[in-house]
Amino acid sequence: MLPVDVQFVVGLSGYFVKDLAAVRHSPSYNPLTDTAIRPRTSGFKSVVQPGQVISIILHLPNGSTAIGDCADVIFSGAASRDPLFIAEDNLPILHTVVKKWLLSCDLSQFRPNAEYLSSTWPQLNNRKLHSALRYGLSQALLAATAQVYSCTIAEIISREWGTHIAKHPVDILASCHRNDTLQLDRMIMKQVDLLPHASFVHVSDIGSNGAVLLEYIAFVARRVKERKAVGYTPRLHFDVYGTVGDIFTNTDQLVEFFGMVQRAAEPYEVLIESPIIANTKEEQIRRLAELRGLLRSKDVKVKTVADEWCNTLEDIKEFACAGAVDYVQIKMPDLGGVDKSIDAVIYCKSKGVGCCLGGSANETDVSARITAQVALAVRPDFLLSKPGIGADEGLMILRNEMLRGVALAGRAKTWCRL
CATH class of the missing domain: 3.20.20.120 (Enolase-like C-terminal domain)
Known part of the structure; x- marks a missing residue:
């Protein structure tokens, strides 16, 4: 079961991103009014910025779609995290490298696709994809596998990891x-x-x-x-x-x-x-x-x-x-x-x-x-x-x-x- 097409759509996240180093080292801090504070973390143009996402839309042969959202955390680039996720910087990688691979993925299993996704990519000089890309792409692939079997995502995980599904909400x-x-x-x-x-x-x-x-x-x-x-x-x-x-x-x-x-x-x-x-x-x-x-x-x-x-x-x-x-x-x-x-x-x-x-x-x-x-x-x-x-x-x-x-x-x- 292979995808027939894939789309990448830039959108808004649910909050915003902050430069934690700048916040912690400022004498005082007001997130939206202290415009004089200079960013200290690479990628930030201001201490507080709107968050971005890239939606991954996988089109399946039966006409259905599976979606995942590439997103990072509020305090990106802090304490060994990947750098700030900037959509326009990552779209070229998705179009030139990742799309071809996605269209070759067998969606009947999730774990093998996820394992490859987390590996180093020869096409990127043996670097890993940004953590936000891996997050969104893996969501879409997991949702797609659930679509293949007409079941829930929890059931796919239960089958592939051998877990027992909760009988009540966590x-x-x-x-x-x-x-x-x-x-x-x-x-x-x-x-x-x-x-x-x-x-x-x-x-x-x-x-x-x-x-x-x-x-x-x-x-x-x-x-x-x-x-x-x-x-x-x-x-x-x-x-x-x-x-x-x-x-x-x-x-x-x-x-x-x-x-x-x-x-x-x-x-x-x-x-x-x-x-x-x-x-x-x-x-x-x-x-x-x-x-x-x-x-x-x-x-x-x-x-x-x-x-x-x-x-x-x-x-x-x-x-x-x-x-x-x-x-x-x-x-x-x-x-x-x-x-x-x-x-x-x-x-x-x-x-x-x-x-x-x-x-x-x-x-x-x-x-x-x-x-x-x-x-x-x-x-x-x-x-x-x-x-x-x-x-x-x-x-x-x-x-x-x-x-x-x-x-x-x-x-x-x-x-x-x-």
Whole structure:
């Protein structure tokens, strides 16, 4: 089963991209008004830019189409990630090199196509495709294989990896704006499993000695208690982008601060993502492992989540083997091919390490739906809501796709034969 045609369409992502180095090194930071801040990361023309995607449209012999969206994360080019994804720079590669290969792909199996996609390409001087290209192309190929068998994407993954499809939707972390109380209230009303993410990107965001962060954590815990339904006990998650590690450079002080975080969040379990951003992967793993060990020895129950420097399947294996964190965020666009994210979840589960099948607000509805199908097949601990940071929209897309996927996977069928 070969595609009969392929199209490449440039479009908008669900959010925008930011130069993390410029943000972290600026004296103060306002993402849309501080136009005087100069970019520090290659490819950025300004510190904040609109996100771009390239849609891959595969045309199948039966007249149907399979679509994948090439997208990168908000903070592209940071902490060993691939450079900023610029659509016009990658279109020539798609037209001159990738299109010919796509038209020769046998769509009856996904994994062999994904493995080739992730390899080095002789036509590109033995370089790999940009991670965003690998991400979108693998989505389209996976969707196409599901079209061949008239089944769900989750069923294709289950068959090719030998997994068992979830009977219920996977938990979702709703990503909310820090300053939007109504958005937070809506997520509490909808009883999301984890909230609010609420990014703290600059040290000014968390305040002197982390006071603003502590106040916000206490506010969220209080808001949940005031407005929750009986039996609703969400986990609280906060992404601090290394800011607490910037203030508390001594690990003992950081552990003491996390004890304050735990008390502020009571009675809810709390997860802190990227408490530290080091200068190298090795230092990141070492410092996070030291922090986790001290948290356990002091009986501080705050859980830590890795993001920066934990970008590829190989990185994730290193963090997991080192016991560096309680959870890793499997940031799907950074891993490139969807198959790598599948492998990452399976590996984390085999090592007893928690994982968030995540990604970025900078993704699209197409990539979010495919993420939901992947989640059903490999069952990570939770998902990050995407695209965008509207929370409602991402929650709707992911939850409904999983509900439909569970229903479809449970129907009687005789697929699996051409």
